[in-house]
Amino acid sequence: MKQNNNSNLRIILVVAISFLFIVVYSYFQKPAQVPEKTTQEIATPLTTNPAPSSLQAKNKTPDVANNTQALNTSTFDPNKIIATIKSKEIEINIDSLGRISQFYLKDKKFTAPKQEGLIDHIKRLFGFAKKPQEVITKLPLLGNDLPKPLEMRFSDIATNNQAFEIPYKASLDSIELKNTPETLVLTQNLNNLTIKKIITFYPNLQYDVKIEVSRLIPYVISSGMRPVADADGYAFHGVVLKDAEDKIEKVEDKKADGKSEQYIGAKFIASVDRYYTSLFFTKSPKGFDAIIDSEIGTKNPMPFVAFDGNAEFQGYIGPKNYKELKEIDPNLTDVVEYGIITFFAKPVFLLLNFLHSYTGNWGWAIILLTLIVRIILFPLSYKGMVSMQKLKEVAPKMKELQAKYKDDPQKLQSQMMQLYKKNGANPMGGCLPLILQIPVFFAIYRVLYNAVELKSTGWIFWIHDLSVMDPYFVLPILMGISMYMHQVLTPNTIADPTQAKIFKLLPVVFTVFLITFPAGLVLYWTVNNIFSIIQQLLINRMMEKKKALEIAEHKHSHNEDGKIQKEKTK
Known part of the structure; x- marks a missing residue:
């Protein structure tokens, strides 16, 4: 179990570190300002x-x-x-x-x-x-x-x-x-x-x-x-x-x-x-x-x-x-250039532009774009969330296997794979939706950052320019809170306490680094988190109903077996 927890955590950390690396790299790659030339020059x-x-x-x-x-x-x-x-x-x-x-x-x-x-x-x-x-x-x-x-x-x-x-x-x-x-x-x-x-x-x-x-x-x-x-x-x-x-x-x-x-x-x-x-x-x-x-x-x-x-x-x-x-x-x-991800960012902009033609507001167009992305990725997100639920359910059996085969790593690995297969659990499934979000995130980042159409365009109340940072930090804070709430609702399969603490720090890290990002981008990430929370709540409820139904069926079957046994005894 620990090995698979490590794998999940590594993937999440790689995603986070890659995100932070690109931010820091972009910052230090700013071109130096050339002094203005004199009239003689x-x-x-x-x-x-x-x-x-x-x-x-x-x-x-x-x-x-x-x-x-x-x-x-x-x-x-x-x-x-x-x-x-x-x-x-x-x-x-x-x-x-x-x-x-x-x-x-x-x-x-x-x-x-x-x-x-x-x-x-x-x-x-x-x-x-x-x-x-x-x-x-x-x-x-x-x-x-x-x-x-x-x-x-x-x-x-x-x-x-x-x-x-x-x-x-x-x-x-x-x-x-x-x-x-x-x-x-x-x-x-x-x-x-x-x-x-x-x-x-x-x-x-x-x-x-x-x-x-x-x-x-x-x-x-x-x-x-x-x-x-x-x-x-x-x-x-x-x-x-x-x-x-x-x-x-x-x-x-x-x-x-x-x-x-x-x-x-x-x-x-x-x-x-x-x-x-x-x-x-x-x-x-x-x-x-x-x-x-x-x-x-x-x-x-x-x-x-x-x-x-x-x-x-x-x-x-x-x-x-x-x-x-x-x-x-x-x-x-x-001429409109989005960097190395232009091939993907350009279609994203065209979709965003199409949505804006109907909404008349870039903020609401971003929200609709987020919804469309969630719908497209729903099948994979759904499988990932269900897989996380199943991993949580098999966690007690995993601990039993770890105790039983603690001196035989190969046997432990074999038994773990059999357990995963039997229960339909995928230790990597929960990370796949997150990995797929990254290219979409950077494409939207480049679009919102480079599109002059968003310059000086507001959304609601305090957001008067979606192309610059939220001046009151409301959206970044909401983003961090929504990310934390999604973590709480998502089944935790990380058994190691140290790893669990590192994982819980990610909302804080993302909040700090997104503070200076365009408000439109933070809006996308916040709304994405909200949709993830709603989806996770629905899946959690569905899994609870399914589990309750299985328990009821098990009890009914047990009662029927008891009645048959009594009849035989008579």
Whole structure:
């Protein structure tokens, strides 16, 4: 019996330790914050590594590594805003180098300050709290890192230097974007080259780009470095690309290997953080030639698209909202990234999104999702719980076997297996449902953590944002209590007192580590525990009735045997 108790406990502890390991590992894998660059650095093209000669031989990919000379900033201010595009939801600034210098979101969903919690109130009560967060009217998405969106670089050094020393002229200095697309024309006249960027902006944050050059010349244009509006390190930060074979390529910040990687026929290239993206995509069946270069020093990936002459493509800057990206181009839904478990997390999100379309509230959608998961896993959960009940019933007989064969381990093991088989008990059955919950748990964790749809969305009363921790710790405490209650109701097959104490500590351990997790995730785990409690109560009652029926039948049979024996005696 002790051996099997050890097996059960080991499985449970492995699950708990794996859970804690992933939490701790994710925390220490947060990318280091890169200091913002000064104005002088912004005005200087960054050094990049040479592009491999495979595409250069076709005269299609310029050697952007030649763009290393400092700019003559005395001629003009490269950061001067020459055009502004505004709508109710966004604001876009275009600088004198024809780049998107900054992109602002103005929706309250993105500008709302973080909800203050219990600790903040206590600090305020004792005079230790800082002033309340200032309410911002617009959220800037882009940082100071180069390249900026729509920044062009040329392999010809002379042309490239001119391109960074001569300002663009805008057809309009201000555009009010309402319900229809609006077009802006940016023109740059170099000594031997005229460049036109014809940009059409749409209300859904998409923009179309048409590049016209007066002569055939190879160049690259960037979709920009990743947004910096959300610096949380648990999510993927870097460049995501979909190649010609629909394979997703990813290069994380700090992990670019210093080489330029080319992808012929790519469908999109995107710089992403947790919630936002700046990307280029094309609806052409041929795709475009995308390059992921490496920023010297930081080893951050830099995205480019290579052209040779005139070009047309599309762009997007904004939140990684699944539905909106799908409406723009179904390929763009792959920009929403959930880590190594994306293959499983994406269907979970689609189901959650479907439930939300009916409930209108993400909190209730999470509760319905939990119920569906419980129904799917019910057959295994039911078998596991019944097995635990049967193990409890055979526990006295197991102690007898242990006493009888204490000096013969092989015989003891054989007798135990026979006893399990005879009574239909499985010592591993109770752990199987818990193990199956783990991939579901992490899939839901990644969905709730990465889905911008849940940002600033409330549930009831004190929960105003399901994407961040419960500010008053109510859900984590309820989760711990419900986990403990489920432990109490579940038949205990652990005979060793030390092991039993360790097992009882698990609710406390999980509560502590889930305190900082998104409220939506803790809601899922709490509701899951409640459903488990209800299921366990029903099974316990069913087993009690079954046992009472067996006892009644046994008594009836015994009485009948007694009557027959009396009749024979007479």
